[in-house]
Amino acid sequence: MTAVGAQFTEDQLREMIQGPGEEWTYEMRRQCQEILPNLFLGPLQASKSLEALKSLGITHILCIRDAKEAFSVRPRFPEQFRYMVLDVEDNEEQNLIRLFPRAKEFIDNALARGGRALVHCNGGISLSPAFVVMYVMQYYRLSWEDALHLVQNRRYCISPNGGFLTQIKEYESIYKANLVVGTFPAQERMSRRKREDDEDDNDRPTDDRKRALVDGDEDDAMQS
Structure with missing residues (x-):
């Protein structure tokens, strides 16, 4: 899906980053939140209720987990939704940038087909939010800080670990460099x-x- 940041004025982007401004409660940590139109972020708990998933119109689920969590963090309704599972070590040394293109392609395909995607890990605090922040950054062509704030203003409990945050910062340079290369005329x-x-x-x-x-x-x- 093509980034759409250029279609918005600076004021519109600021308003988007600020989010709905709804009051946050502790219980909302166990639920998923809509970060972009048709893109949701949440914890494992949000992926376990078939009724809740159907009520949100979810069609695709990106399950991001540490391999040692495979017994619990897993596709539960493979006959109902399209899944992608990424086994990722939830530590500061894990290379997320190398894995991100696969996650991005899965989300892009879901949204391009008119679907609704849920991205989740175990707690929805560090691992899955890091991927979603990188996706939002490129989608709206934002700085890493603005992308982080946009996600945080919708799911207040996120807190990517230090290693993930460093990679989020690095990804800003990567996607912007790719944009520059893409603007060169084909001739x-x-x-x-x-x-x-x-x-x-x-x-x-x-x-x-x-x-x-x-x-x-x-x-x-x-x-x-």
Whole structure:
């Protein structure tokens, strides 16, 4: 799904980041919240009630878990919803950026098909929120701070660990660099590639030069 941040004014984005401003209660930690239109974030508890999932119109569930939690954090209704399971170590050394493209593709496909996606981990506090913050950042073309605030203003209890937060910051540079590369006109990219190919060709002997050398060797051989 294409990022849509450019379609909003700065004031509209600020209002979006601030969120609905509803009063937060402790009980809401056990529920999921809508972060973007049709994208929900929550804990394991939110994925266990078939009735609640159906009432929200959920069609896709991204289950992010530490491998040692597999016995409890798992797809519960595979016949009802489309699932993706990501086994991730819930520690500060875990590389989330490497895994994020798979999560993004799953969410993109869900939303592009008019579906509604739930992203959850065990507690919905650190692991799954980190993925959702990165998704929101790229979706709205936000800074990492604004993306974090947008998610936090809808699910107040999130708190990505220090390692995840560092990677969230790093991802801002990555997605912005990809945007810059994507803005180069196709013709310019082709011209640049052609120049590079020409330079490579100049560094190698041409077929004509090779043929001349071979012919010369044959003439010498015949004369001798």
